[in-house]
Amino acid sequence: MRVRIASNSCIKGTYYRIVLEPSFKVNIAPGQFVMLRPATPCNSYDPLLPRPFSIHRVDQSGNIEILYKVVGRVTTILSMIVEGDEVDILGPLGNGFPVNREVVGDNILIIAGGIGAAPIIGLGETLRTNYPDRPIVIILGGRGEADLLCVEDLKKTAAEVIITTNDGSVGIKGYVTDALEEYLSRRCDPGLRTTVYACGPSPMLQKISEITGTRRNIETYFSLEANMACGIGLCMGCAVKRRDRGYYLVCKDGPVFRGDTIVL
Ligand SMILES: Cc1cc2nc3c(=O)[nH]c(=O)nc-3n(C[C@H](O)[C@H](O)[C@H](O)COP(=O)(O)OP(=O)(O)OC[C@H]3O[C@@H](n4cnc5c(N)ncnc54)[C@H](O)[C@@H]3O)c2cc1C
Ligand code: FES
Structure with a gap:
């Protein structure tokens, strides 16, 4: 069109x-x-x-x-x-982030790196409207201040926005995954069910998967990036390995996947 x-x-x-x-x-x-x-x-x-x-x-x-x-x-x-x-x-x-009652936990954690902030505004706004009593924490990271997008909008959506930059120009010096580790070990009630959504570069998603999935068994949804030629399941250029066997297509089956169903 x-x-x-x-x-x-x-x-x-x-x-x-x-x-x-x-x-x-x-x-x-x-x-x-x-x-x-x-x-x-x-x-x-x-x-x-x-x-x-x-x-x-x-x-x-x-x-x-x-x-x-x-x-x-x-x-x-x-x-x-x-x-x-x-x-x-x-x-x-694509499918978009799941926001139904079966998926959304008592705590909601959204993590975005760089341009990964683009789709999470809509996600945060939808979750806040549908589940006004559930706290939303957003961890937003970038290389420096210039890579932090939508900060003011995110602050309107979440109970708390934790900011990290690699160079320490704003917020905590380090990666979003450092802030995630700290939040989960010290401030998140392990008795409550937490749901994590993440969008950003592949190395960031891999590390998040290790922290939330492998080590803590927290339900985590990843929005994946992939090279795409058609966007509708025809060229097979966007395959991602499934945990069981075979492949998913990021354009058709995703771009959002539950962490325990794919190999990042
Ligand atoms: C589902 C999905 C959603 C996306 N949403 C967005 C979005 O909202 N905004 C956005 O800007 N991008 C988004 N992307 C990424 C975007 O499609 C690519 O950045 C795109 O390839 C850029 O096209 P280009 O022709 O300018 O660069 P290309 O010629 O395709 O790439 C040029 C070079 O840049 C590298 N490159 C590609 N992407 C990035 C990147 N993100 N950061 C650094 N280097 C990169 C490539 O590896 C290549 O070496 C999304 C990708 C997917 C799969
Ligand atoms: S982009 Fe062509 S199959 Fe996914």
Whole structure:
């Protein structure tokens, strides 16, 4: 679907917010994504493939907001797009974060690193609305202050936001996993059921899986990143190993998976 761009601007450093104006309203679950490709002049097929981007938020008029980090060809082209330009999108795709009663525990812990903050605003807002009596703690991390996104919005959603930076420029010096370890060992009541949601780079997810899953058996849901060519289960480019046997496709079966069902 070709959609008009309502706005596109730098929010800090290499991070941007783009607002898409679809011609009809779409229902979106937190954690779902779209495949997006800048509309090219004269069908030049450059860039050839779309890229996956999480839906950050849908505003009251149905506009879709995406946060992105400029890392390569598509995101560089995106950063130059202006109001009134167009992009091609396919979506919403994927399963999104589970938020049903069977899944959500007494304590809710959300962990995000860098651009991983993009989909968790919607998740936090949904959980707060559906379970107002359950405390939400968010651990947000980045390399430095410039990599911390949405801090003010997250503070409105959570009972507590713990911030970590690798360089110590803001919050606790270290990784989100250091803060997670500290929180779980000292401040989290082990008698209560905790549910963890995490979104960020693969090494961060691996370490979280070790802390919550392997060592503590806490139910944890991971939103995975993978290289995607089609986004709809056709190219097999986004496979992730299952714990039992075979593979899941991140685009079709995910991008959110329960930690004990996959090999990170
Ligand atoms: C389900 C899903 C949701 C996603 N949501 C978002 C989102 O909301 N916002 C967002 O910015 N990205 C998101 N991504 C990642 C995004 O799709 C990639 O960053 C995308 O490949 C960028 O396209 P590109 O053409 O600019 O860079 P590419 O040409 O694809 O990559 C250029 C180089 O950058 C490296 N690279 C790719 N991703 C990253 C990264 N995140 N950080 C550092 N280096 C990287 C690549 O390995 C490659 O070497 C998501 C990915 C998935 C699977
Ligand atoms: S991106 Fe093609 S199968 Fe997942």
